[in-house]
Amino acid sequence: MADFKKSVVYQIYPKSFYDTDGDGLGDLKGITAKLDYIRELGADYIWITPFFVSPQKDNGYDVEDYYNIDPRYGTMEDFEELSSEAGKRGIRLMLDMVFNHTSSRHEWFQKALTGDPKYKDFYIFKKGKGKGVPPTNWESKFGGSAWEYVEKFDEYYLHLFDVSQPDLNWDNPEVRREIQKVVKFWMSKGVKGFRFDVINLISKGAFEDDYEGDGRRFYTDGPNIHEYLKELNETTFGTDAEIITVGEMSSTSMENCYRYAGQDENELSMVFSFHHLKVDFMGNEKWVIVPFDFRKLKEILFDWQVHMAEHRAWNAVFWCNHDQPRVVSRFGNAEQYWKESAKMLAAVIHCLRGTPYIYQGEELGMTNAGFTDISQYRDVESLNHFRILQEKGLSRENAYQILQIHSRDNSRTPMQWTDGANGGFTEGTPWIEVNKNCSTINAAAEAKDDDSVFNFYKKLIQLRKEYDIIAYGTFEPEAEKHPAVFAYKRCYREEKLLVVGNFYGMQTSWDAGEDLTDYVCLLGNYKQQIMKGGEITLKPYETMILYKK
Ligand code: TEU
Numbered sequence: 001m002a003d004f005k006k007s008v009v010y011q012i013y014p015k016s017f018y019d020t021d022g023d024g025l026g027d028l029k030g031i032t033a034k035l036d037y038i039r040e041l042g043a044d045y046i047w048i049t050p051f052f053v054s055p056q057k058d059n060g061y062d063v064e065d066y067y068n069i070d071p072r073y074g075t076m077e078d079f080e081e082l083s084s085e086a087g088k089r090g091i092r093l094m095l096d097m098v099f100n101h102t103s104s105r106h107e108w109f110q111k112a113l114t115g116d117p118k119y120k121d122f123y124i125f126k127k128g129k130g131k132g133v134p135p136t137n138w139e140s141k142f143g144g145s146a147w148e149y150v151e152k153f154d155e156y157y158l159h160l161f162d163v164s165q166p167d168l169n170w171d172n173p174e175v176r177r178e179i180q181k182v183v184k185f186w187m188s189k190g191v192k193g194f195r196f197d198v199i200n201l202i203s204k205g206a207f208e209d210d211y212e213g214d215g216r217r218f219y220t221d222g223p224n225i226h227e228y229l230k231e232l233n234e235t236t237f238g239t240d241a242e243i244i245t246v247g248e249m250s251s252t253s254m255e256n257c258y259r260y261a262g263q264d265e266n267e268l269s270m271v272f273s274f275h276h277l278k279v280d281f282m283g284n285e286k287w288v289i290v291p292f293d294f295r296k297l298k299e300i301l302f303d304w305q306v307h308m309a310e311h312r313a314w315n316a317v318f319w320c321n322h323d324q325p326r327v328v329s330r331f332g333n334a335e336q337y338w339k340e341s342a343k344m345l346a347a348v349i350h351c352l353r354g355t356p357y358i359y360q361g362e363e364l365g366m367t368n369a370g371f372t373d374i375s376q377y378r379d380v381e382s383l384n385h386f387r388i389l390q391e392k393g394l395s396r397e398n399a400y401q402i403l404q405i406h407s408r409d410n411s412r413t414p415m416q417w418t419d420g421a422n423g424g425f426t427e428g429t430p431w432i433e434v435n436k437n438c439s440t441i442n443a444a445a446e447a448k449d450d451d452s453v454f455n456f457y458k459k460l461i462q463l464r465k466e467y468d469i470i471a472y473g474t475f476e477p478e479a480e481k482h483p484a485v486f487a488y489k490r491c492y493r494e495e496k497l498l499v500v501g502n503f504y505g506m507q508t509s510w511d512a513g514e515d516l517t518d519y520v521c522l523l524g525n526y527k528q529q530i531m532k533g534g535e536i537t538l539k540p541y542e543t544m545i546l547y548k549k
Pocket of ligand 1: 408
């Protein structure tokens, strides 16, 4: 099996990565053009978010045709070239498969809408509870009801996401066979990794009103989920030991993840869970402004580290993706301690037990978008909630403040390659504005600077290759009650690794409870470390990776 424990995955959002034809959208050729950059960084896999034919209502997560490439991104030849050029550099491709739903423009849904019973059964159509009353009170993740009325049938169809993303009916074996065909098709193209979008939502349970929430408890980690994953594994990627897989698990439970990512379960290699990224929400409510809860962040991450290990299940570890704000703006300090905090966050996430994922631009310390007008936003979720927040009575001003913090567009601004026009992303007009700070935060400048965030990420990846303890060590939480310090220990054979990070802009100290004289600092973000016996003094956002053999 490919050793995904020693690997690092680099996530590419093609639309915002690199544009080679001047249309303002990134493309597959743009990824090929930047492969040397990724090799320089040291990542083993690139996860590319969906580039299949799509009306792009949700930037490709609304797939119209799983077998073809959207002309905006290029051609099958471009894909094959990318695959072969990546292969030459020892980089493997991980594709993003969206199987909970299709686009409403998908042929299956179009046939369903004509009344063809075979295809109607590919989706979830239900009678309403009365005139104008949908089958259940479930809410779409992008706002509003999860049901859309179709007059012709006097029925509703389910869409957990946008109205243009109808949910597939996985209880229909024919749907599952079609999905298997898609996976096999991309396997035949030499693809060695798959990310499965919101895969834990595919098995719907009872269609009942939810009086406690938005309905998620009826379809999250649903009744047949493990059976469906085992079947998908057995019939497709499980036949190739080199393939690695990651499931995106929305609002999942840890108990289910023991199975999704359990070593002997034959489901997936690893999981993304998001509980640690809700520490600046109010419960499940994301569209509010609350400071992030540092203790909760630690508690959640530690809890998952300890228990997943106990159950021999593997984590994907990450701060950023195309749905999350930029971490340096979120849990760091993008102004006064930009570089220090970007590095600290990198160190503490990369040394956890799990496979690290880096989202494009994170390795440069890219920050939130800083948009001030609704015309700058593109994301369907942001646009919907901007309206919904105002309908709820919030002022426009307030709604803007919330978007500035939580919008998914924060991470979707173009990659900052140079300090030139449009950050070197395109020679045309970018589909979404480039962050103004590309004049200082950009790949060209960071490549030249030994002390850059980029070079820090590069060193972290090298450390993983060099020190088995990072991939295979056990995990022990430290400093659990400390108000500012994030610390943990990893152990492997005779070796020990102690990772420490200060999450705040004030100097602090922590007693490790053991003499640290024999430890060496493998990597840190300040020139000199202050340690006395077991006592570590940490400067603002300081991090250190200490090692003892
Ligand atoms: O995301 C699933 C998901 O749960 C998030 O979009 C989340 O609902 C959102 O951030 C709420 O704040 C996946 C993809 O990563 C995302 O880009 C897609 O929009 C979504 O699925 C639908 O396919």
